[in-house]
Amino acid sequence: MAEQQTWPHHELGRKLNNWGRWGDDDQIGTLNFVTPATRVEAAGLVRTGKSFDLGMPFDKDGPFKAGGFRTNPQHIMTLLPSDTAHTKDGLISADDMIITGLQAATQWDGLAHAGYGGRFYNNVPAAAVNNFLGATRNSFHHAVERLISRGVLLDIARLKGVDRLEDSYEITEADLLAAEERQGVRVRSGDIVLLRTGSYQWFLEGDREHFLGNAPGPCLDTCEWLYEREVAALAIDNHSGEVWPSPIEGVTIPFHQVVIRDMGLTLGEMFNLEELAADCEADGVWEFLFCAPGLKVTGSAGSPITPIALK
Template identity: 45%
Template sequence: MTTSTNDMRELGAQVRNWGRWGDDDERGTTNLITPERVAAAAGLIRTGEVFELGIPLDADGPQPGGTRINPIRLMSENGQEQVLPGGFKWADDYVFMPLQAGSQYDSLSHVHYDGQLYNGHPGDGVTIKGADKCGIHTQAKGIAGRGVLLDIAAHRGVDWLDAGEAIDPDELDAVAQAQGVDVGPGDILLFRTGWRAKFLAEHDPQSFMAGEPGLSLRSAGWLRDRDVAVVGSDNWAVEVLPGENPGAVFELHMVLIRDMGVTLAEMLDFEELAAACADDGRYDFFFAGPPLKFTRGVGSPINPLAIR
């Protein structure tokens, strides 16, 4: 699909998936991850190597404070003052954190515009009690299937792209061709900008969150053409920031989530996986990344795995 406009609303209308899986659908493009495609993806496991793609949930994360903070873990019991029969001692702890503090999914209720969520569900259904439609719990069967890594930073020969650098459809095609991998229906597309590597090198949350390289608005048509099920990145918002249209914010979020019904995965760590893929030239793998089952939640922490 060649999109013919840079206007967000017109673009959204061109790529919209509303009604495709029924008028009541709340899952969007994860419907494309069929049992047949999951079974086929299992064949990509050859060596059994497992790669963690989630970042640690601790005080050293990229959140600078304000709307979102890094996770705070507190001990409620440590066993030191317990006197129980037979010497038994136990420990418990709990965590206070935004559901989108680290590696996480955006649910389809995370953003909306013009009063509507994905598939035309009412935007005012997101209240202080959570989302009555399109909550993250609707994806609880799990997001697992064929994962594909496009290493944009390596293709450009840089450690990381700069903030504000957009990745357009031509570059996505060029990287896929250079890596010898296809992106197709039901795939979980991961793209590496090096933004996680930047954070690990600099440990500067303000710089990490101030902007980012990412997908251009025109990439929506490319993703729609290929029926990609999920898009994941090592930056914090998938799309390029600052955005391409002055005076507008998070336009690709609105098109991908609200119009296309694409679940987004953000702040992932591809460093170890990218090195392994470069070493043997295999850039597809089995991806397993279920969300936590937060009823009516608009996001969820994740620790997805790439299994090769």
């Protein structure tokens, strides 16, 4: 019998495993770090009333090409003013619908999104996700009310003195610590960390191919920092949620495997952090009230969002 290969990310995942930490029935993982006290403190960070929309437009001009497993949203009108013009009192009305993947724009990866070894977070078997009921365990909808907390932006591009990081740059724990030091902020238990690489600028410039290509992002070296700081969720401005392609030969999304499957951390992708980062750089305030609940879709593996930062 051939010897089974030992993968470095699976070894790391065993070390950082949170299965059973909040009970065998837990379905929200590190979002347990978001408490009522955390939210009360976060609400106190709103001092100027400035708000920042961190979401990608939800429309047919999104980042994805036709033919892939993710497609851009299709918006369809199901009722037009002309359809109601016959009403006696002159009422007109409109109604609409969307056809879309739940991860087709700025989005959260839920705990039923990625796993390995036939298991998802908290020892949930792969069969718990099926065509009939969707994610019967670890559905994203359980996470909705916890995704309001203190947000902290760590701007790695500005740390390095560049407009955007080089393609496939591996963000390390040292980078995260250096960004905290430069910005005069410290990530605490229950925080939602927003990580800026500058990659979203490719999308803003209309270069979808580059935006979906090789991307800078966190590597496995950051996982212990996320674990030790008790980060509730992580949101990134690239398409892949981690450095792309994987630096481990023959492996796809090893960072996802560790943080989602083993740690139970909700992971966000394709956040527009440009305006918020510029404002934080200008006023020196890198913490804010962060609100990004997502859609309460039963049995879902993720959700589109329009995240808002309030300062």
